[in-house]
Amino acid sequence: MKISKKIISILLSVVMIAVIAIPAFAAETDNEHPTIYVTGAQVNELIDAEGNVIYPNDVDAGQVIKDALMPCLKKLLSGFLTGDYKPYVEEFQKAFSPIFADRVLDENGEASDGSHSTRTIYNCNMPGKTSGYSEYDYELGYDWRLSPLTTADELKIFIEKVKADTGEDKVNLMGRCYGANVVAAYLEKYKDHAIENVADVSYLSSSILGIDMLDAIFTGEMVFEDQAISNFVDYFMEGGELIEDEATASLITSLVEVFNQVSVLGYTGDMIGLLIDEIKYDLFPALLLDSYGTMPSYWSMVSPDKYEDAIDFVFPDAESKAKYAKLIEKTEAYYREVQLNFEETTAYLTEKGINFNFFVKYNFPDIPIYAGATQQGDGTTSVYKQSLGATAADFGKILDDDYLNSLETYKYLSPDLIIDASTCLYPETTWFVKDLHHETFPHNFNNLAIEVMKHDYTVSDGEYAQFLQWEDGDIVGEVEKNYAPPAQESEKSALFKFITAIIKMILNLFKGVFA
DSSP: OOOOHHHHHHHHHHHHHHHHHHHHHHHHHOOOOOEEEEOOTTOSOEEOTTSOEEESOOOOHHHHHHHHHHHHHHHHHHHHHHSOOHHHHHHHHHHHGGGTTTTOOOTTSSOTTOOEESOOTTTSOOOOOSSSOOTTTEEOOOOTTSOHHHHHHHHHHHHHHHHHHHOOSOEEEEEETHHHHHHHHHHHHTHHHHHHHEEEEEEESOOTTOOHHHHHHHHOOOOOOHHHHHHHHHHHHHTTSSOOOHHHHHHHHHHHHHHHHTTOGGGHHHHHHHHHHHHHHHHHHHHHTTTGGGOHHHHTTSOTTTHHHHHHHHSOSHHHHHHTHHHHHHHHHHIIIIITTHHHHHHHHHHTTOEEEEEEEESBOOOSOSTTTTSOBBSSSBHHHHHTSOEEOOTTOOOOHHHHHHOSOOTTBOTTSSEEGGGSSSGGGEEEEETOOTTOOOHHHHHHHHHHHHHTOOGGGOSSOSEEEEETTEEEEEOOSSOOOOOOOTTSOHHHHHHHHHHHHHHHHHHTTTO
8 A cells, every 4th residue: 555755744743743742741740849848937946146045935834824813813803993904914914925025026027136047048958859859858947927028038049949959940839827928928029930930839727818816816806705615615625635634624514514503604705805895905915016916927817807907906006106117017018919919819820820729627616716716617727718718617517408509519518518618719729638737737738738739639630539537647538428516515614615715725825826
């Protein structure tokens, strides 16, 4: 059979194209880039100008609370009688402000005293790897007190260092909690650089859109809802985290029941709210400006819809606004440039080829100090904010029948009927892990993000179920179906629940709950 030269040339062209294309296809499936891991606040060690460690420190939180309790209570009772709570505020400051004295920033939101992180982009260990990248190979060292926009400059330099060390043309970025704010600030500030140098981005338990608990503290809008208190204390009492001694826990629970029988505690939440209203304008701004309120990093974790209220609360007059003008300028830059543009910038970078993934933890009650603290979350950040819009039932409940019947698709519905991910900004690249607390970022959870970035997986690929179960230190598969919500014991003492919740909050403050 005679074959024309034209056909032969076509066949040869096809073969040549196929041969040339093989490396391209191989590169597309083998998408292993080094991952730069940006950890959260209160992770990196801080030292003063003389090299002494100032964070973490050896403060005994329990002893501080014990020593301060009676003096503070005496001044508080005096305030009840006189209507003057300033002596109480001064006593409280005297007890707690020294804890933070060596790490607060100045009125400009800067470390003018010479304190700094022990780990920086210039003294980190560069392993020179070319494959098998772990999240810990290229971990960004930075001062977690500073503005995310300041740290974004360092991240840009670090990306170039990692590329040079590995020989790779691009990197992946993984930001956990506050670290996600740093990544978001870099992406906003250096869009063109990111397009050229970043392949994938993963946000783990992100605080980019804020933390409701911080909103309450930075705005003074504290609300103590009975159900939120009940959720919090019931959960942590059962786990033995608040009161480990069984006899003590039993005694307190018995006393609670007695108080409930005589109906003494039904007004406790309102009474606490009234007390907070009396003291908050003196206490909260003063305490914040002796601690986290001087840090632009913590301001970046205030929700965008609460930012302006927070500024007016912490800096209530022209004098304080003038004194802290540079600090306010830094916080406002992040609010206006990063938070308000976050969705738009993410969409733009997605169009330019950067893949975004979101990893959300859930099934923990939040600290019950704000309106709506009954919402579902990881104990610090809500499902809604971590996921950019997922619909979730309140903690301990499932989505109601009316909502379930209104859904057009069940594709993104969790088997336990707690979460509908169809309302996320990116439902195809948003994963949820049940029963993994905000404070815990184990390797196998981080590795999930690395594998997703390496292969550009989506939920529809089916390689990883969208809703995963954490159990005994590992991800064990998809969450179980036919979820039955636990019975709530809302009759328990509101006073007891409030006190234990506050103790947990204070202890977490010293441990670094935002890490």
